[in-house]
Amino acid sequence: MRFATDTGGTFTDLVVEDDDGSITLHKASTVPSDPVAGVLEALAIAAEARGLTLRTLLGRAESFIHGTTHAINAIITGRAARTGLIVSAGHRDILMFREGGRTEPFNHTIPYPKPYISRELTFEVPERVLADGTILTALDEAAVIETLEQMRVQGMKAVAVVLLWSTVHPAHELRIGELIEAHLPGVPYSLSHAVNATLREFRRASSAAIDASLKPLMTRYLGSLSERLKSEGFDGKVMVLTSAGGMVEAAEVAGSPIKIINSGPSMAPVAGQHYAEREGGWRTAIVADTGGTTYDISLVSDGRIPMTRDLWIGEPYRGHLAGYPSVDVKSVGAGGGSIASLDAAGLLHVGPDSAGSTPGPACYGRGGTRPTVTDACMVLGYLDPDYFLGGTMQLDAPASFAAIQRDIAGRLGTSVEEAAWSILDLATENMVQAIQELTVNQGIDAAEAVLIGGGGAAGLNSVFIARRLGCRRLLIPETGAAMSAAGAMISDIASEFAATAHTSTAAFDRVRVNAAIGQLRDQADGFAARTGLAGTTEFIAEARYEGQAWDIDVPLLSARFDTDADVADFRAAFDTMHEQIFTIRDEASEVELIGLRARVRCPARPDAPFLLKSVALEDGPARTRRVYFAAEGWVETPVLRWDAVPADTDFAGPALIESPFTTVVVDPPARFRRSTAGALLIEA
Known part of the structure; x- marks a missing residue:
C-alpha cells in the first residue's frame, strides 16, 4: 500500500x-x-x-x-531563514545586478527589484580562481573566519557560498564549507557548484541563496x-x-x-502525459489543473513533459529566479476560491485574490463573506450543497446568493444568476487567455490538442474553456479531482546532475566532455544504487550557436564523443532542435557546448493498471436539477453519478456528472462518453 x-x-x-x-x-x-x-x-x-x-x-x-x-x-511570505552570502571579492552585487531583462522596459515607475539576500548580508572574501584553474589570489582563510564571526554575531541561520569559476574549480568553495563547519557548527550552508553547476553567476548565486535559506525550515x-x-x-x-x-x-x-520549489504543480503534467497516452494516444495535450487558488497549465508535446530552467518565484524579472530545472508550469490567479469584486468604475474582476480554505467561499460557512467562483457555481445550480465532498461537507447555498447579490448583482442592477454567470464567464476568459499565451508562444494549435482538466473545480467550466479555445476534445480523468496526487503515485524516483564543460565544434575537446559525462554517470549510478532500483539515465547538452546569449537543451543520442562522427551527430541534433524552437538553423556558425546534465529515473511502481476503485451504488430514481446556462437560461438537467454512466456509450448534453470530489458540467451543445478505464471524454 x-x-x-x-x-x-x-x-x-x-x-x-x-x-x-x-x-x-x-x-x-x-x-x-x-x-x-x-x-x-x-x-x-x-x-x-x-x-x-x-x-x-x-x-x-x-x-x-x-x-x-x-x-x-x-519565500513568498518572507519566512525563509536569515541567510548570509559569501562571494569573491569585488562581486558583492551578483544578486542585485541580475541578468537584465524587464517585463515593462519603459515603465520607469516600477522600482528595481530587491535582491534575494540584501547587500548588507553579502560578504566579500579575498580569493580568485581563473577559468583555467590558475589561482590568481589564494583564499584568505583568516578573512573567511572573520566573516563567519560577523555572521554569528548577526544571527545568520544559513550561509550561501558563490565564488567565481567554482563550477569547474571548486576547491575554494569546498574549503569555505569546511571552515563553516568548524566555526559555525550546526549552521547549514550551500555551495553554489554543488547546488546548480551552471556557468551563469546570477543563476548559480540565486539557486544557492534560495537553497541555503530554506534548509532550516524544510x-x-x-x-x-x-x-x-x-x-x-x-x-x-x-x-x-x-x-x-x-x-x-x-x-x-x-x-x-x-x-x-514547484513540488506539487509539477505532477499534473506527469498525470496528463499518462492519461493522454492511455485514452487516445494524443501526442499534444494541454494540461490544466484548477485548484482553489491557482490555475496551473502546461503543455505535453510529442509525449514529452516540458522542462525549464527559468522558474521564477513571483513575476519574471521582478521575482526571484530559482534557476533549477523544473517542469514548465504556468500559474494564474484563477480557481474555485478566486474572489469576485467590482472596481471604482463598476468593472468586474475575478482573482487573483483567493478565499483559500480559511475562511473559504461564502458557501463554506467558515466566516467567508466575499463571493467567489465556487459561490457563482452554487448559484448557477452546478453544485449540490448536500453532496459536496461526497456529502461530508454541507454547503450554505443561501450564503452564496447573499454574497453575490450584495457585492455584485445589487451594484450592477442585474439578477443574481446573471451576475453569477458573469463571474464564471470572466474566470473562464482568464483561463483561456493563459492557455492561449502558452500555446501561441510554442506554436501549438489548440484545435489539434486535447485539453485535460484536473483539480476539484475543473469540471465546472472546462467545457466552456475547450469551446473558446477551439479545442473539441476534453478529457477529465477519473482521478482528475486529485490529479497532482495521482501524478505523484505514477512518478519515478528521479534526480538530475549537472556539470560545466565548455567547448566548441570548431575545436571539440572530446576528452573534457567525456570526463564530464563520466562524472555525471557516476553520480547518476550512485543515486540509482541508493534507491535500490534499476535506473535509466538521459544525457542533455546545453548548447548555442557562437555569439548567442542563451542556450537550448539538446538530448544526446550517444553518451560518448569518441569520433568526429559523434560530434557531427551532436551538431545535427542541435541544428534540428534550434529549427524546431526558432524555425531557423545556422549551419554556417559553430556550436558551443556550455554544460551537460544527466537525468536519472528509477521506476517506483510496476507497469501495471492504475485504476480508480469503483464505488458501490444503490439504485435510485433518476434525478434532475435546474441549471443556468447563459444561452438557454434555466434548464432542467439530468444529474448522473460518475460511476453509473455506462462505458463507451455516447450521451448528449446537458448533464451534470457527479463524483464525491468533483462535478462536471456538460452544457446542451456538448456530447460525452465514459471510457472503459473510467475517464470522461467530452466533445465541446
Whole structure:
C-alpha cells in the first residue's frame, strides 16, 4: 500500500494505492498554519472509509509520497531563514545586478527589484580562481573566519557560498564549507557548484541563496512530517515530490530544498502525459489543473513533459529566479476560491485574490463573506450543497446568493444568476487567455490538442474553456479531482546532475566532455544504487550557436564523443532542435557546448493498471436539477453519478456528472462518453 498527497491552497488531496493496484481518492481541508495536520486528516478520512484506525492503515503502507508548497510559500511570505552570502571579492552585487531583462522596459515607475539576500548580508572574501584553474589570489582563510564571526554575531541561520569559476574549480568553495563547519557548527550552508553547476553567476548565486535559506525550515518541516507519521504508526519511506517531476527521499530533500520549489504543480503534467497516452494516444495535450487558488497549465508535446530552467518565484524579472530545472508550469490567479469584486468604475474582476480554505467561499460557512467562483457555481445550480465532498461537507447555498447579490448583482442592477454567470464567464476568459499565451508562444494549435482538466473545480467550466479555445476534445480523468496526487503515485524516483564543460565544434575537446559525462554517470549510478532500483539515465547538452546569449537543451543520442562522427551527430541534433524552437538553423556558425546534465529515473511502481476503485451504488430514481446556462437560461438537467454512466456509450448534453470530489458540467451543445478505464471524454 502506498499514499500520495498534494497540499494545495484549499484542499489536501490524498491518493491511496492498495496492493492490488486499485486506488481511491480522499480530500481534507488544508490547514495553512500546520500543513501536516491537513495531511493527517486526509489519512484519517481514508482510514475511516476502510473501517480501520489511522494506526492500522499507516502500518500497512510501504511509502508515503508528499507534494508541498511549504518551500515556495516561505519565500513568498518572507519566512525563509536569515541567510548570509559569501562571494569573491569585488562581486558583492551578483544578486542585485541580475541578468537584465524587464517585463515593462519603459515603465520607469516600477522600482528595481530587491535582491534575494540584501547587500548588507553579502560578504566579500579575498580569493580568485581563473577559468583555467590558475589561482590568481589564494583564499584568505583568516578573512573567511572573520566573516563567519560577523555572521554569528548577526544571527545568520544559513550561509550561501558563490565564488567565481567554482563550477569547474571548486576547491575554494569546498574549503569555505569546511571552515563553516568548524566555526559555525550546526549552521547549514550551500555551495553554489554543488547546488546548480551552471556557468551563469546570477543563476548559480540565486539557486544557492534560495537553497541555503530554506534548509532550516524544510529540515524542521520534513522532520516533523516524518516524526508525526511515525508516531501514528507509519514505518515506511517518506518521499517528497521535486520540481523536476520525480520524487526523492525526504532526507535528501532536506539537504537540497531547492529541488522542491514547484513540488506539487509539477505532477499534473506527469498525470496528463499518462492519461493522454492511455485514452487516445494524443501526442499534444494541454494540461490544466484548477485548484482553489491557482490555475496551473502546461503543455505535453510529442509525449514529452516540458522542462525549464527559468522558474521564477513571483513575476519574471521582478521575482526571484530559482534557476533549477523544473517542469514548465504556468500559474494564474484563477480557481474555485478566486474572489469576485467590482472596481471604482463598476468593472468586474475575478482573482487573483483567493478565499483559500480559511475562511473559504461564502458557501463554506467558515466566516467567508466575499463571493467567489465556487459561490457563482452554487448559484448557477452546478453544485449540490448536500453532496459536496461526497456529502461530508454541507454547503450554505443561501450564503452564496447573499454574497453575490450584495457585492455584485445589487451594484450592477442585474439578477443574481446573471451576475453569477458573469463571474464564471470572466474566470473562464482568464483561463483561456493563459492557455492561449502558452500555446501561441510554442506554436501549438489548440484545435489539434486535447485539453485535460484536473483539480476539484475543473469540471465546472472546462467545457466552456475547450469551446473558446477551439479545442473539441476534453478529457477529465477519473482521478482528475486529485490529479497532482495521482501524478505523484505514477512518478519515478528521479534526480538530475549537472556539470560545466565548455567547448566548441570548431575545436571539440572530446576528452573534457567525456570526463564530464563520466562524472555525471557516476553520480547518476550512485543515486540509482541508493534507491535500490534499476535506473535509466538521459544525457542533455546545453548548447548555442557562437555569439548567442542563451542556450537550448539538446538530448544526446550517444553518451560518448569518441569520433568526429559523434560530434557531427551532436551538431545535427542541435541544428534540428534550434529549427524546431526558432524555425531557423545556422549551419554556417559553430556550436558551443556550455554544460551537460544527466537525468536519472528509477521506476517506483510496476507497469501495471492504475485504476480508480469503483464505488458501490444503490439504485435510485433518476434525478434532475435546474441549471443556468447563459444561452438557454434555466434548464432542467439530468444529474448522473460518475460511476453509473455506462462505458463507451455516447450521451448528449446537458448533464451534470457527479463524483464525491468533483462535478462536471456538460452544457446542451456538448456530447460525452465514459471510457472503459473510467475517464470522461467530452466533445465541446
